[in-house]
Amino acid sequence: EVVLTQSPLSLPVTLGQPASISCKSSQSLAHGNGNTYLSWFQQRPGQSPRRLLYKVSKRDSGVPDRFSGSGSGTDFTLTISRAEAEDVGFYYCMQGSHWPPLTFGGGTKVEIK
Amino acid sequence: EVELVESGGGLVQPGGSLRLSCVVSGFTLSDYHMDWVRQAPGKGLEWVGRSRNRADSYTTDYAASVQGRFTLSRDDSKNSLYLQMNSLKSEDTAMYYCGRDLSGSNQAYLGQGTLVTVSS
Numbered sequence: 001e002v003v004l005t006q007s008p009l010s011l012p013v014t015l016g017q018p019a020s021i022s023c024k025s026s027q028s029l030a031h032g033n034g035n036t037y038l039s040w041f042q043q044r045p046g047q048s049p050r051r052l053l054y055k056v057s058k059r060d061s062g063v064p065d066r067f068s069g070s071g072s073g074t075d076f077t078l079t080i081s082r083a084e085a086e087d088v089g090f091y092y093c094m095q096g097s098h099w100p101p102l103t104f105g106g107g108t109k110v111e112i113k
Numbered sequence: 114e115v116e117l118v119e120s121g122g123g124l125v126q127p128g129g130s131l132r133l134s135c136v137v138s139g140f141t142l143s144d145y146h147m148d149w150v151r152q153a154p155g156k157g158l159e160w161v162g163r164s165r166n167r168a169d170s171y172t173t174d175y176a177a178s179v180q181g182r183f184t185l186s187r188d189d190s191k192n193s194l195y196l197q198m199n200s201l202k203s204e205d206t207a208m209y210y211c212g213r214d215l216s217g218s219n220q221a222y223l224g225q226g227t228l229v230t231v232s233s
């Protein structure tokens with residue numbers, strides 16, 4: 001089973017400033033078909049999770065372009081270019097390259113300083 | 114508009130059973146893998162299982178923690194996905210979310226969730 005480790009656990013951010021979350025995998029997430037199935041989910045307080053990015057860097061429909069993803073192999077990063085108040089919540093990475101099972105990282109709590 | 118609506122949650126005693134439903138609209142259910150994800154109170158997300166699409170012969174996959182106790186099924190004619198949960202344990206207490214192909218390249222969606230509480 002692939003283990004995803006996120007850091008930091010908690011991330012205080014300043015409005016308008018950039019913020020980054022790391023996700024490290026216990027094994028390479030490069031799939032044999034050439035794709036890397038690493039996604040990022042956002043969960044705002046009291047809401048269901050919502051996927052932001054898939055295949056490392058592709059944004060889902062309606063996701064603001066201040067959210068971007070990067071990385072390869074075992075190291076991945078979610079970046080918020082300019083944090084906004086509505087970005088408060090938990091963020092989870094998830095891998096779908098080696099399933100079953102799909103696995104999630106432990107989560108990162110983003111809050112405003 | 115795509116929508117997923119879960120139902121069937123509630124309070125059940127340890128060892129009991131519960132059947133969750135997820136009714137979908139806005140897309141053809143048979144075309145998609147469908148996932149169940151759960152979230153224990155104050156905890157992170159845990160994948161529970163997947164019902165693969167028709168092209169993958171509706172194969173089902175499960176997390177080790179529920180293998181042998183939970184069963185996924187679907188009725189495409191009713192636009193519905195089901196999660197039969199047997200031999201429930203206190204550690205199964207969680208909000209259960211139905212999701213459309215959470216790892217795929219098409220837009221992913223999750224429902225609002227249904228709460229399962231296992232307690233005596």
